[in-house]
Amino acid sequence: xxxxxxxxxxxxxxxxxxxxxxxxxxxxxxxxxxxxxxxxxxxxxxxxxxxxxxxxxxxxxxxxxxxxxxxxxxxxxxxxxxxxxxxxxxxxxxxxxxxxxxxxxxxxxxxxxxxxxxxxxxxxxxxxxxxxxxxxxxxxxxxxxxxxxxxxxxxxxxxxxxxxxxxxxxxxxxxxxxxxxxxxxxxxxxxxxxxxxxxxxxxxxxxxxxxxxxxxxxxxxxxxxxxxxxxxxxxxxxxxxxxxxxxxxxxxxxxxxxxxxxxxxxxxxxxxxxxxxxxxxxxxxxxxxxxxxxxxxxxxxxxxxxxxxxxxxxxxxxxxxxxxxxxxxxxxxxxxxxxxxxxxxxxxxxxxxxxxxxxxxxxxxxxxxxxxxxxxxxxxxxxxxxxxxxxxxxxxxxxxxxxxxxxxxxxxxxxxxxxxxxxxxxxxxxxxxxxxxxxxxxxxxxxxxxxxxxxxxxx
Amino acid sequence: xxxxxxxxxxxxxxxxxxxxxxxxxxxxxxxxxxxxxxxxxxxxxxxxxxxxxxxxxxxxxxxxxxxxxxxxxxxxxxxxxxxxxxxxxxxxxxxxxxxxxxxxxxxxxxxxxxxxxxxxxxxxxxxxxxxxxxxxxxxxxxxxxxxxxxxxxxxxxxxxxxxxxxxxxxxxxxxxxxxxxxxxxxxxxxxxxxxxxxxxxxxxxxxxxxxxxxxxxxxxxxxxxxxxxxxxxxxxxxxxxxxxxxxxxxxxxxxxxxxxxxxxxxxxxxxxxxxxxxxxxxxxxxxxxxxxxxxxxxxxxxxxxxxxxxxxxxxxxxxxxxxxxxxxxxxxxxxxxxxxxxxxxxxxxxxxxxxxxxxxxxxxxxxxxxxxxxxxxxxxxxxxxxxxxxxxxxxxxxxxxxxxxxxxxxxxxxxxxxxxxxxxxxxxxxxxxxxxxxxxxxxxxxxxxxxxxxxxxxxxxxxxxxxxxxxxxxxxxxxxxxxxxxxxxxxxxxxxxxxxxxxxxxxxxxxxxxxxxxxxxxxxxxxxxxxxxxxxxxxx
Numbered sequence: 001x002x003x004x005x006x007x008x009x010x011x012x013x014x015x016x017x018x019x020x021x022x023x024x025x026x027x028x029x030x031x032x033x034x035x036x037x038x039x040x041x042x043x044x045x046x047x048x049x050x051x052x053x054x055x056x057x058x059x060x061x062x063x064x065x066x067x068x069x070x071x072x073x074x075x076x077x078x079x080x081x082x083x084x085x086x087x088x089x090x091x092x093x094x095x096x097x098x099x100x101x102x103x104x105x106x107x108x109x110x111x112x113x114x115x116x117x118x119x120x121x122x123x124x125x126x127x128x129x130x131x132x133x134x135x136x137x138x139x140x141x142x143x144x145x146x147x148x149x150x151x152x153x154x155x156x157x158x159x160x161x162x163x164x165x166x167x168x169x170x171x172x173x174x175x176x177x178x179x180x181x182x183x184x185x186x187x188x189x190x191x192x193x194x195x196x197x198x199x200x201x202x203x204x205x206x207x208x209x210x211x212x213x214x215x216x217x218x219x220x221x222x223x224x225x226x227x228x229x230x231x232x233x234x235x236x237x238x239x240x241x242x243x244x245x246x247x248x249x250x251x252x253x254x255x256x257x258x259x260x261x262x263x264x265x266x267x268x269x270x271x272x273x274x275x276x277x278x279x280x281x282x283x284x285x286x287x288x289x290x291x292x293x294x295x296x297x298x299x300x301x302x303x304x305x306x307x308x309x310x311x312x313x314x315x316x317x318x319x320x321x322x323x324x325x326x327x328x329x330x331x332x333x334x335x336x337x338x339x340x341x342x343x344x345x346x347x348x349x350x351x352x353x354x355x356x357x358x359x360x361x362x363x364x365x366x367x368x369x370x371x372x373x374x375x376x377x378x379x380x381x382x383x384x385x386x387x388x389x390x391x392x393x394x395x396x397x398x399x400x401x402x403x404x405x406x407x408x409x410x411x412x413x414x415x416x417x418x419x420x421x422x423x424x425x426x427x428x429x430x431x432x433x434x435x436x437x438x439x440x441x442x443x444x445x446x447x448x449x450x451x452x453x454x455x456x457x458x459x
Numbered sequence: 460x461x462x463x464x465x466x467x468x469x470x471x472x473x474x475x476x477x478x479x480x481x482x483x484x485x486x487x488x489x490x491x492x493x494x495x496x497x498x499x500x501x502x503x504x505x506x507x508x509x510x511x512x513x514x515x516x517x518x519x520x521x522x523x524x525x526x527x528x529x530x531x532x533x534x535x536x537x538x539x540x541x542x543x544x545x546x547x548x549x550x551x552x553x554x555x556x557x558x559x560x561x562x563x564x565x566x567x568x569x570x571x572x573x574x575x576x577x578x579x580x581x582x583x584x585x586x587x588x589x590x591x592x593x594x595x596x597x598x599x600x601x602x603x604x605x606x607x608x609x610x611x612x613x614x615x616x617x618x619x620x621x622x623x624x625x626x627x628x629x630x631x632x633x634x635x636x637x638x639x640x641x642x643x644x645x646x647x648x649x650x651x652x653x654x655x656x657x658x659x660x661x662x663x664x665x666x667x668x669x670x671x672x673x674x675x676x677x678x679x680x681x682x683x684x685x686x687x688x689x690x691x692x693x694x695x696x697x698x699x700x701x702x703x704x705x706x707x708x709x710x711x712x713x714x715x716x717x718x719x720x721x722x723x724x725x726x727x728x729x730x731x732x733x734x735x736x737x738x739x740x741x742x743x744x745x746x747x748x749x750x751x752x753x754x755x756x757x758x759x760x761x762x763x764x765x766x767x768x769x770x771x772x773x774x775x776x777x778x779x780x781x782x783x784x785x786x787x788x789x790x791x792x793x794x795x796x797x798x799x800x801x802x803x804x805x806x807x808x809x810x811x812x813x814x815x816x817x818x819x820x821x822x823x824x825x826x827x828x829x830x831x832x833x834x835x836x837x838x839x840x841x842x843x844x845x846x847x848x849x850x851x852x853x854x855x856x857x858x859x860x861x862x863x864x865x866x867x868x869x870x871x872x873x874x875x876x877x878x879x880x881x882x883x884x885x886x887x888x889x890x891x892x893x894x895x896x897x898x899x900x901x902x903x904x905x906x907x908x909x910x911x912x913x914x915x916x917x918x919x920x921x922x923x924x925x926x927x928x929x930x931x932x933x934x935x936x937x938x939x940x941x942x943x944x945x946x947x948x949x950x951x952x953x954x955x956x957x958x959x960x961x962x963x964x965x966x967x968x969x970x971x972x973x974x975x976x977x978x979x980x981x982x983x984x985x986x987x988x989x990x991x992x993x994x995x996x997x998x999x
Binding site for chain 2: 017019028031032039041042164167170171174175222225229232363364375394400404408409412413421427429431432443451453457
């Protein structure tokens with residue numbers, strides 16, 4: 001197997017679009033600031049060559065900031081004091097470069113840029129070399145790793161047992177007592193699940209806490225009971241892991257938070273090579289961590305896949321894929337009774353457009369797909385589907401949106417709490433006519449993520 | 460064991476301590492029910508679908524221009540300020556001219572950017588005409604679905620709003636009878652734009668019942684599309700109960716030179732101003748009115764002067780202002796406005812007379828009189844009494860090229876300090892000689908040791924208004940230090956000027972790029988329009 005990074009993919013000659021650059025921006029302010037710097041004015045000595053772009057940007061001080069971008073990865077370096085990555089200078093530089101060779105001509109990198117690029121490529125070569133030799137070499141000390149795994153399983157089991165007691169107490173005294181005031185105690189419990197190395201349980205407990213503090217009383221009780229019940233099932237599943245069939249056991253492990261790292265997954269799991277259409281990319285920031293979800297669909301296999309990547313403390317997750325283009329690449333799916341989450345392995349070619357959108361179904365088929373997925377993984381909140389032709393029906397006062405089938409006979413409710421501007425964009429694209437939409441269909445409703453207008457438009 | 464979900468919820472709510480069931484068993488059962496329920500979800504019954512939007516047959520934006528619009532709108536949504544004005548242009552300020560240029564090309568807005576466009580125009584009413592023209596029928600379709608964009612239905616350009624209004628004759632009547640004041644003004648304004656007579660007639664149906672301040676506002680909406688056909692209605696308004704309403708009606712009538720009111724005013728003005736040929740040189744003599752009679756008051760003349768102003772000169776000003784300028788050549792025995800303006804005026808009446816002529820020239824949009832009253836741009840400013848002359852207003856009556864030429868000469872002679880308002884009335888992009896004059900004047904200021912922020916108003920305007928083709932000229936004229944960061948001594952005025960010029964040039968280049976992007980319409984990458992079949996009627 002070749003190195004799994006894009007370091008050896010050859011992006012030279014391929015200029016990114018401005019959209020692709022802007023997708024890298026950590027926030028709206030950076031987008032704006034970057035766009036402002038995308039003029040030749042402040043730049044000097046800007047150039048590009050072999051997958052790298054560099055330039056000096058006049059700042060407020062006496063010295064210009066030196067900005068260099070390695071398009072593979074991508075990786076960014078700038079001498080400015082910003083903690084954001086990429087900073088506005090890197091974004092501005094890339095935007096200028098995206099406009100064509102006029103603003104950023106081909107040339108040889110100056111020493112300072114060449115140095116950083118050289119160092120970065122060296123490290124990458126070393127890193128991917130290690131990854132490449134990973135499968136044969138395995139962990140440094142398999143016995144120690146096994147002991148660590150057992151220790152962790154014990155801790156999680158202890159955490160799950162504690163949660164079970166907590167849930168039993170709650171149910172004994174009644175959910176009526178679980179009001180917003182108990183929020184702090186749930187937070188505390190979540191923190192203990194983190195200590196128990198069970199991030200999956202911690203996330204569910206936090207969800208429980210947020211449900212406890214919101215919604216109408218009737219709705220809240222129902223949601224609380226649902227969440228408690230599913231959490232209880234997960235706890236029980238983990239505590240009786242040995243009794244479960246392996247695919248379900250794998251699902252439980254993943255749900256609890258024991259996930260293999262990408263490198264060992266790519267080394268051990270079967271690889272699925274396909275042209276993976278990038279359907280959507282969404283970031284969720286919970287204040288601690290930015291979680292980026294990238295949804296893919298294999299053109300040949302028809303499989304859906306979900307890539308997750310994380311950025312701590314306001315940084316943007318490293319992985320960024322161009323929505324609407326397809327990637328010839330290998331994926332390794334996390335073991336599960338209903339595999340969806342995957343790790344990205346070797347990319348064989350740069351992202352390229354594909355003709356025609358993927359096939360889709362109607363509202364009923366979307367719900368059926370979710371229902372069938374639940375059979376394998378009862379903890380699923382939703383399942384990615386393509387709706388072949390739906391008409392968005394605006395709700396009253398920002399709620400109650402629907403996506404109605406073209407024949408006007410059935411509809412999917414839109415999941416509440418989403419970005420309403422995305423729904424209006426979808427409505428505008430549709431113009432009251434059926435439109436093909438990709439999104440997640442779950443028990444709370446449908447969340448649209450991409451529409452074909454007919455060219456793909458991220459929502 | 461519990462049987463229904465509701466039973467489970469009740470037990471959970473009250474607690475298992477009061478029921479013969481263990482928490483574990485309750486949760487097991489609830490989990491089973493939850494997953495069962497989720498797995499068996501069925502589609503909902505749809506609400507009525509929106510009608511299909513009218514098809515927009517205009518060509519789509521070129522790809523690069525589409526991206527540019529997305530960027531401009533994102534910038535607006537992110538709000539002003541942010542990283543400050545250093546370095547890059549303020550993209551929000553470029554949105555109006557981008558919209559104008561895109562509309563000149565006849566493009567339609569990309570569907571997915573319509574919500575952003577409607578939001579932008581909601582926040583800034585000056586963007587509305589351009590944004591709604593670009594948005595076309597689909598923007599209006601969208602606006603009907605979202606109350607936040609209701610404004611679009613009122614402010615839409617006549618052509619695109621027409622279908623919406625013709626099929627809603629009853630709506631017009633209903634809004635007019637029952638609507639809020641703002642809705643009624645908007646309705647009247649848009650109706651006036653489409654069908655001036657219908658708007659006037661609609662107003663007449665309720666005129667007597669309106670409150671005085673409302674009548675004033677409604678009357679103002681007749682300014683648009685004013686024609687002799689409005690005269691009978693306006694004549695009626697001259698006897699209105701409200702003084703301000705009377706004055707407004709009189710003002711409107713005086714803008715119609717053939718109106719009876721204009722004729723009466725001409726009569727009165729003629730009686731006050733004459734040419735005296737008895738002396739060596741023909742001189743204008745003024746005999747201001749001695750009283751403000753009932754007839755004058757009925758025709759909108761305000762009897763009581765503002766503090767510090769003499770009654771008779773106050774009345775005179777109003778008479779001359781409301782009289783058609785066409786009467787003066789005959790009255791003063793001259794061939795044209797220039798000669799009339801050049802005549803000496805006896806007894807110090809010149810400021811009063813000329814000020815009134817200026818107001819009349821602006822109101823009647825008379826280029827000849829405006830030109831004559833402006834005089835040569837390079838002439839020194841009037842030493843005294845210059846306050847009556849408002850060149851910016853007079854300029855707007857001149858053809859654009861002449862306007863730009865006059866301002867260019869003015870700047871060459873007097874510099875930039877008084878030029879801001881004058882520049883504001885020039886058409887964008889500035890004509891070459893005007894741009895040249897502004898750049899030269901900036902350079903002169905720099906050489907004289909001024910600082911760029913003393914001219915920040917003009918600088919900001921130049922960014923938006925200079926012809927982008929003049930960036931080269933600017934670059935050649937302005938000797939910049941070797942490069943950013945090497946301005947060792949750059950923290951003096953020279954450094955600031957370098958930065959200011961750099962910013963100016965950067966914005967001009969960006970505007971040139973934007974223009975190119977819009978012109979590049981028929982490239983191979985131009986995307987075809989949406990080709991979706993019309994759907995049948997939406998009866999489920």
